[in-house]
Ligand SMILES: Nc1ncnc2c1ncn2[C@@H]1O[C@H](COP(=O)(O)OP(=O)(O)O)[C@@H](O)[C@H]1O
């Protein structure tokens with residue numbers, strides 16, 4: 001903890017120094033705003049209502065896209081792990097679609113979805129979906145066979161085995177997928193909000209870029225980084241009680 | 251000793267835990283053959299084996315590893331379907347695993363995310379019994395294996411021996427008519443293993459359920475069983491059926507007594523002569 005704080009502080013100082021002396025050694029810091037300018041611009045924004053609307057709108061998009069991805073991703077992952085047919089049918093789609101970056105989806109998303117809002121949510125959703133599906137699939141496949149056998153001999157039905165054995169066994173892996181998915185959905189959000197004409201922290205950042213407002217670009221970037229970190233942490237915190245048994249080992 | 255007296259006594263003790271094993275737990279294995287794989291790769295794991303195990307008997311399946319002990323046990327459990335022949339438990343053909351046949355595995359097979367109490371109550375819980383009933387069954391069996399203090403711990407917090415005791419309690423909490431055990435003490439150190447064997451016999455004497463216990467350890471088989479069934483290696487089949495006339499309760503010190511040694515010698519000789527016979531037959 002102390003080391004991490006120290007490293008962050010050192011980074012801040014370094015950032016201050018390179019912008020102070022306008023370092024130009026292959027990487028050019030000539031136009032990079034200093035931490036002080038970014039900080040004062042951030043404080044100024046904190047006093048405006050718009051800034052909170054940007055953040056609120058983005059959070060809402062994340063929540064919607066992410067929750068959809070969580071529900072669909074876990075379901076698809078479990079189904080794929082339990083049915084060879086489903087797996088053979090769905091897996092190729094995942095393989096093909098997964099490497100496509102969020103930005104590449106923008107034109108098609110605009111054409112496909114009726115509203116701006118729905119196309120942004122779709123892009124966020126896609127970002128979160130793949131890590132969740134793949135981690136769920138992996139987790140379910142890792143279920144120790146002996147536990148399933150034990151449950152069967154104790155009289156559990158297929159549904160009871162799914163609920164009491166397979167899902168708990170997959171949970172550590174699912175939790176990891178949910179945390180990664182949260183990070184990726186923020187990542188995709190920035191791309192998706194290029195579409196947005198008015199609000200969102202991604203829009204705020206793009207807008208600052210087109211207005212050549214350098215400090216605001218960095219403010220936007222850092223806010224996305226901070227919110228991404230916080231929400232990933234929130235996911236971990238949410239999953240913690242369900243994984244308490246893991247920490248009790250030895 | 252009068253056999254009827256023994257079984258009556260067992261029955262009354264079983265009542266303490268609500269055991270209803272009187273007369274239940276008749277295992278019949280009829281001409282069972284198990285083949286794995288197809289065509290040229292096909293391999294016979296168990297060959298034309300027939301056994302009749304009366305209710306309440308403690309039977310050990312003894313044989314070298316790979317000889318098909320687990321496969322035969324799994325046929326009774328319902329995990330493996332015989333390629334030929336049938337297994338009957340109390341007159342019903344075994345088709346799939348079920349709560350009437352409790353299973354204890356060699357590897358630790360407790361649910362790591364459930365407390366000891368909830369592991370033991372798993373059977374009653376999936377059977378749809380109420381919370382209070384599950385809880386009282388769990389308490390009974392926690393007490394039986396002496397782990398009441400650990401009720402709210404998770405399996406990973408317990409030693410290997412304790413975990414296997416929970417495994418036994420979990421299987422018995424369904425009041426099965428047969429208890430199937432696949433080298434349950436194989437992973438334990440010698441000392442713990444001895445303690446577990448005595449513990450198991452004590453539980454069994456109070457419960458009186460039929461036990462089919464798989465082991466590759468001659469001492470363990472003789473110490474525990476009423477009857478030792480010796481299996482030959484590939485393809486597995488029962489080559490000797492030996493009664494163990496040692497008195498009960500069995501105590502650890504018996505394992506070094508002369509009559510135990512005598513029995514062990516007999517057993518080993520029988521195994522040897524039978525495997526020689528099988529060996530020669532194969533040669534021809
Ligand atoms: N599911 C299976 N598929 C293929 N071969 C198996 C399977 N289970 C067991 N065998 C084979 O059957 C033989 C007997 O195995 P097993 O019953 O596990 O022996 P034991 O329990 O006596 O060590 C071994 O040769 C093993 O490789």
Ligand SMILES: [Mg+2]
Nearest residue numbers: 316319320432
């Ligand atoms: Mg085995």
